[in-house]
Amino acid sequence: MNIRRVLVANRGEIAARIIRTCRNLGIETALAASEADLDAVPARLADHIVCIGPAHASQSYLNVDAVVRAAAAAKADAVHPGYGFLAENVRLARACREHGIVFIGPTEAQLEAVGDKMQARAHAVAAGLPVVPGGPVGSPAEAAALAKVIGVPLLVKAVAGGGGRGMKLVTDAARTAETADLAMAEAGAAFADPRVYLERFVIAGRHVEVQIVGDGGDVVHLGDRDCSVQRRHQKLVEEAPAPGLPETTRAAMHEAAIAFGRHLGYRGLGTVEFLLDRDCGVFYFLEMNARIQVEHPVTEAITGLDLVAEQIAIAEGRPLRLRQQDIRFHGHAIECRLNAENWTHDFRPSPGTVTTAVFPAGAGIRVDTHIEGGARVPPFYDSLLAKIVAHGANRGSAIERMKSALASCRVDGVATNRDMHLFLLALPEFLRGGMDTPFFARALQRREGDGGRPS
Amino acid sequence: MNLTDDDVREIIRLIDSSHVHELRIKTEKFDLCLRRSAAGWTRETKTLTRPDVIGGVEAAPAATSDTPAQAKSSTQDEACGVVAIRTPIVGTFYRAPKPGAPPFVEIGSEVDGNSVVGIVETMKLMNSVSAGAAGTVIEVCVADGEFVESDQVLMRLRRTEA
Numbered sequence: 242m243n244i245r246r247v248l249v250a251n252r253g254e255i256a257a258r259i260i261r262t263c264r265n266l267g268i269e270t271a272l273a274a275s276e277a278d279l280d281a282v283p284a285r286l287a288d289h290i291v292c293i294g295p296a297h298a299s300q301s302y303l304n305v306d307a308v309v310r311a312a313a314a315a316k317a318d319a320v321h322p323g324y325g326f327l328a329e330n331v332r333l334a335r336a337c338r339e340h341g342i343v344f345i346g347p348t349e350a351q352l353e354a355v356g357d358k359m360q361a362r363a364h365a366v367a368a369g370l371p372v373v374p375g376g377p378v379g380s381p382a383e384a385a386a387l388a389k390v391i392g393v394p395l396l397v398k399a400v401a402g403g404g405g406r407g408m409k410l411v412t413d414a415a416r417t418a419e420t421a422d423l424a425m426a427e428a429g430a431a432f433a434d435p436r437v438y439l440e441r442f443v444i445a446g447r448h449v450e451v452q453i454v455g456d457g458g459d460v461v462h463l464g465d466r467d468c469s470v471q472r473r474h475q476k477l478v479e480e481a482p483a484p485g486l487p488e489t490t491r492a493a494m495h496e497a498a499i500a501f502g503r504h505l506g507y508r509g510l511g512t513v514e515f516l517l518d519r520d521c522g523v524f525y526f527l528e529m530n531a532r533i534q535v536e537h538p539v540t541e542a543i544t545g546l547d548l549v550a551e552q553i554a555i556a557e558g559r560p561l562r563l564r565q566q567d568i569r570f571h572g573h574a575i576e577c578r579l580n581a582e583n584w585t586h587d588f589r590p591s592p593g594t595v596t597t598a599v600f601p602a603g604a605g606i607r608v609d610t611h612i613e614g615g616a617r618v619p620p621f622y623d624s625l626l627a628k629i630v631a632h633g634a635n636r637g638s639a640i641e642r643m644k645s646a647l648a649s650c651r652v653d654g655v656a657t658n659r660d661m662h663l664f665l666l667a668l669p670e671f672l673r674g675g676m677d678t679p680f681f682a683r684a685l686q687r688r689e690g691d692g693g694r695p696s
Numbered sequence: 697m698n699l700t701d702d703d704v705r706e707i708i709r710l711i712d713s714s715h716v717h718e719l720r721i722k723t724e725k726f727d728l729c730l731r732r733s734a735a736g737w738t739r740e741t742k743t744l745t746r747p748d749v750i751g752g753v754e755a756a757p758a759a760t761s762d763t764p765a766q767a768k769s770s771t772q773d774e775a776c777g778v779v780a781i782r783t784p785i786v787g788t789f790y791r792a793p794k795p796g797a798p799p800f801v802e803i804g805s806e807v808d809g810n811s812v813v814g815i816v817e818t819m820k821l822m823n824s825v826s827a828g829a830a831g832t833v834i835e836v837c838v839a840d841g842e843f844v845e846s847d848q849v850l851m852r853l854r855r856t857e858a
Binding site: 284581615621646 | 700712730731733737738743744747748749750794819823
C-alpha cells in the first residue's frame with residue numbers, strides 16, 4: 242500500500258522532524274496537538290491539525306481514544322507515534338488495526354515482547370544474547386539465595402520500574418533479603434506490580450546501543466551509538482559510532498542485535514541497548530526500544546539514511562530495501578540535547594516563552610527543533626528545545642565543530658543547558674572517550690566542589 | 697514550500713565563499729535570516745504559515761488562562777501570624793505523593809519548616825514544596841491536579857508561637 246496521509250501523534254522537535262520526511266515523500270500530514278500546542282511550529286508545518294484535548298498529556302498525547310478518533314477525523318491512513326507518549330503502546334497499535342489504520346511501528350506481539358522487562362530478558366536468552374547475571378525473585382528468601390550465586394554489588398529492580406525508578410543497590414550480601422522485601426513493598430505501592438528481580442551491578446558500565454531495522458523477515462543493523470553521558474538516567478549527549486570499542490566487541494554487539502531482531506521476526510525500526518562493562522569488555526543485553534529514538538540523527542549523519550523514511554517504507558509493507566553490505570559509515574557524529582533547564586541551579590526546569598532563538602547552521606551541522614522566537618515552552622512536557630548534531634571526519638573534528646556550533650547558539654527567554662555542554666566538551670575524560678554512565682554526575686559534583694564555573 | 701536543513705546548508709554553501717555576511721529570505725511561508733559570525737553561520741527562522749485546524753476530538757473547553765486572584769495581601773497575612781506557602785515554579789500541583797495516596801497535609805496538620813506539603817510537576821520533574829515555617833495548615837488554596845503559576849499561594853498556615 243501507499244500511505245497518503247499520516248497523523249503525527251506527538252509534539253515538539255520530533256513532530257517537526259516527522260513532518261519534514263513526510264513532506265519529502267509527498268505524504269500529507271495531520272498533527273494531533275494538545276491545546277497547548279495549537280500554535281506551535283509543528284502545527285504550522287503540518288498540513289492540518291486536529292486538537293486532541295487539554296494540555297495535560299494524560300488527557301491528550303496519552304489518550305489512545307483521542308488519537309484514534311483524530312486519525313479518523315483527519316482521514317489519515319497511518320499514525321506515526323514518534324517517541325515517548327504512546328510510541329510503544331500496544332493499545333494504540335491494536336486500536337489502529339481495528340480501525341484499519343496503519344501503526345508506524347512493530348507488531349503488537351513485538352511491542353508486548355519487549356515492553357515487559359522479564360519477557361524481553363527471556364527473549365534475549367532464547368536468542369543467545371548475554372544478559373546481566375540475575376533473575377526474578379518471588380520472596381526475600383529467594384533473593385538471598387540468588388544473591389549468593391550472582392554476588393554483590395547487585396541491584397534490586399522493580400519489573401515495572403524504569404528510568405532509574407524502583408531500583409536499589411545492595412553492597413552487603415547479608416542485606417539482600419531485607420532490601421528485596423522493601424523493594425517489593427515499594428514496587429507494589431508505586432507501580433501496582435510488586436515483582437522484582439536481581440541483577441549484578443556493573444560498576445563501570447557504558448551504555449552502547451545498536452540501531453536495527455527489519456521487515457518481519459530480514460534484519461540489518463545501522464551501527465552503534467554511545468549514550469553514556471547521562472544525568473539521573475536522562476541522556477544528554479549521544480555519539481555514533483561508540484568511541485574506543487575493540488572491533489571484535491563492536492561486531493559482536495551488531496551480531497547480537499541482529500540475532501535478537503531475527504528471533505522476534507522484528508518489523509520496523511528498533512534499538513537494542515547493551516550495558517558494556519568497561520573493566521572487562523563484556524557486554525549484556527539491557528532492553529529493546531521499539532520506536533524511533535531521540536538520538537537517531539547521529540546514526541542518520543554517519544549512514545546518510547533517513548530513518549523515518551525507512552519506518553514508513555516498512556509500514557507500507559515493503560521489503561527491506563537496505564542490504565547490510567550497502568550500509569556504510571562515514572565519520573563521527575555527536576548530538577547535544579539543548580534543554581530548557583537551569584543547570585547551575587540543580588537543573589531546575591525553565592518553562593516560558595522564547596524571545597530569541599539563533600541556531601548554528603552550515604556544513605556538518607544539523608539542528609532538529611520546534612523552537613523559534615516567540616515559541617512557548619509549556620510546563621506540561623519534557624524540556625527538550627533542540628538537538629544540535631555535529632558531523633565530522635573523525636571524533637575530534639566533530640567535537641570541534643560542536644564547540645563552534647554551541648558557541649554561536651543563543652536562546653533567550655528561558656534558561657538552557659548550553660554552557661553545560663561546553664563544560665562537558667572541555668573535560669579530558671570526554672575528549673578521551675569511552676566514559677562510563679556515572680562519569681558525568683561525578684564531573685558535575687567535582688565542579689560544584691570547586692565552586693567553579695566552566696571557563 | 698517550507699525550508700529544510702538541507703536547503704539551509706545549500707544556501708550557506710553558495711554564499712560561504714562570497715562577501716555576504718547576512719542574508720534574509722522572506723516568503724509567505726517563512727522568514728529566514730542567515731548570519732556569519734566568528735564561530736560560523738547561524739540561522740534565525742520564523743515559520744509564517746498559519747495552523748489549519750480541521751477539528752477537535754474533544755469538546756472545546758472553556759478558557760483556561762485565568763489565574764486565580766490572590767485575594768489577601770501577604771503583609772496583612774503576616775501581621776496575623778499567617779504565612780502563605782507559595783509555589784517556587786509553574787506547573788501542576790499535587791497534594792499527594794502519588795495518585796490515590798493520602799495527601800501530605802490536611803487542614804489542621806502541624807508542620808515544621810522542612811515538612812513537604814505538596815508537589816509541583818514541571819516538565820516531567822517532581823518538585824517538592826516545603827512549608828518553609830513551622831505552624832498549622834489553615835487553608836488549602838489549590839485543588840489537587842490544578843495548574844499553578846509561579847509564586848501562586850498554595851496553602852496558608854498559622855505560625856507556631858515561638
